[in-house]
Amino acid sequence: MEYQLSMNIANRSKEDLLIILEPWAEHYTLSPNEDAKIVGIGGAEGSNFEIHHHDAFIIIDSWPGSVASVYRDGEPMEPGYQPIPE
16 A cells, blocks of 8 residues: 555635645645645655745645645645745
């Protein structure tokens, strides 16, 4: 069985939250009070996500050899590309 790790993200702010999933630079937007789950599969067991928090967005780095996806309400989210807030 492949190594799998998941984490939940909750946007409790009054503004949209931009999530950038690396290494593919996929953009996902969480509206206020919206939740998402990030799931990574593959790579070395014991690996983990690395989170970089900025004022208006977060960057999530997956680990080498893994494939990561973002889910909302159990359904995969489609990435969209948008300018990164300053």
